[in-house]
Amino acid sequence: MSEAVTRTAPPGPGLLASLDPLLRDWLPRQRWFAGKGRPVTGLSLVTATELLPASGPLGLYHLLTRTHQPPVPGAPSVPGDCYQLLIGVREALPPRLAPALIGHLTEGPLAGRTVYEALYDPQPADVLLEALRSRARIDGLCFERDTGQRIRPGLVPRMVTAEQSNSSVVYGDTFILKLLRRIVPGINPDLELPLALAREGCARVPAPTAWMRTELSGRPYVLGVLQPFVQGASDGWELALRELAKGEDFAAEARALGRATAEVHTALARALPVVSLGQAQLRPLVDAMTERLEAAARAVPVLRPHAPGLRTAFEALAGLSAEGHTWTAQRVHGDLHLGQCLRSPDGQWSLIDFEGEPSKPLAERRMPQPPARDIAGMLRSFDYAAHSVPPVPGTTVAPPASGWADACRAAYCTGYAEVNGLDPRTDPVLLRAFETDKAVYEVVYEARHRPDWLPVPLAAVRRLAASS
């Protein structure tokens, strides 16, 4: 794990080489590890930055490390993914840090010491906040902030333990720092879009307070974003499940969510380019959807029988386009679902996590898209919530939830139209194509990350395939 190091710090490659076997075992077990299903055959260190020396009671290292894995069958060989790690080194872990254990060093300059995931530990987490507050520059790590927003020192950190694609730390219920795990070169929409929305004065999205970035081989990388923490918030997914469990409807909230989505779309359309999609521009979009379907059917065999029916959704869209129909495209959220919507105690909705679908290339995530992409994501999410309610024991009857989902879906579109003037239901071909694309994505996502959930998107796949 030493040949590709571009920056090293004491105690140097000795420590880093001895970390290699521990990380090889630990990395693939992390929720945010994107290369699941293929063995990690090697790691190469991209950068190592010492934040606290291991000669003291707590050593702290910021690492960027590239994994080597065999290519996905049928796909071309590409460089491995690059992950961001914050590694702590202590003599022994206090019991409160037991879940953070990575392993024990058996060789090298620090043999006998314990290595752990340092974000769990308030002291290292505080090092990051202090670096952002003071706009530090440590080796190639740049900590920057909006000087108009104040970061009070001494806010107590706690790691967010929810299942995430990245990792987050909350500071004193005032800020939340998201450390991106799989990092990719380029402008990251998770910082780009909230900054653009803040400039537009859009209050539906927490405005970035500070961010961490670096440059590798002349290309920019966003490493993390700090934003105000919405205190006492519940996310839309929790709220929807709560209402479902009580047998309550969620239509009023769904309508408010539709309004919030439309407000964000309107602000994004003001802030960033809006383009028209004629036949030439729509073709690549439809081709990409079709290719994703083919790749998904190769990866998840249970999808195969439905592929012909699903393909008709994309063909219908291409057909409308061939007849001269055009659509408007703009920057969108890209992975909108109920878990990305936070309701504060005063009932206001905020949207978070503008990273887009993490498995897609950044260039694709940053392309203008019909707003129907986000709307379809939310419509799928109401359906997900409805299907997550376990059936009544001893019955095979579907939970009373399909009607619940239909009411939410309708209310959401109504709310959207109230703000935007355009009711998404007036373009059913476009909506079906995007819902299909999303359901296909979800099948792959669940097969990879949560196989028990696979029946949820598969139910939608069956419905969408049959609705041609």
Ligand SMILES: Nc1ncnc2c1ncn2[C@@H]1O[C@H](COP(=O)(O)OP(=O)(O)O)[C@@H](O)[C@H]1O
């Ligand atoms: N500004 C915020 N205020 C309160 N909670 C937040 C905020 N941003 C994120 N969260 C919480 O952190 C979780 C993870 O954030 P998210 O941006 O979705 O990360 P990821 O990209 O890792 O999925 C969210 O589900 C939400 O519960």
Ligand SMILES: O=P(O)(O)O[C@H]1O[C@H](CO)[C@@H](O[C@H]2O[C@H](CO)[C@@H](O)[C@H](O)[C@H]2O)[C@H](O)[C@H]1O
């Ligand atoms: O980690 P992210 O929030 O960026 O998104 C990924 O994980 C989501 C699950 O946590 C996944 O969402 C799917 O499951 C949700 C219920 O847990 C449901 O509300 C969504 O509609 C459904 O797509 C998301 O697709 C994935 O990108």
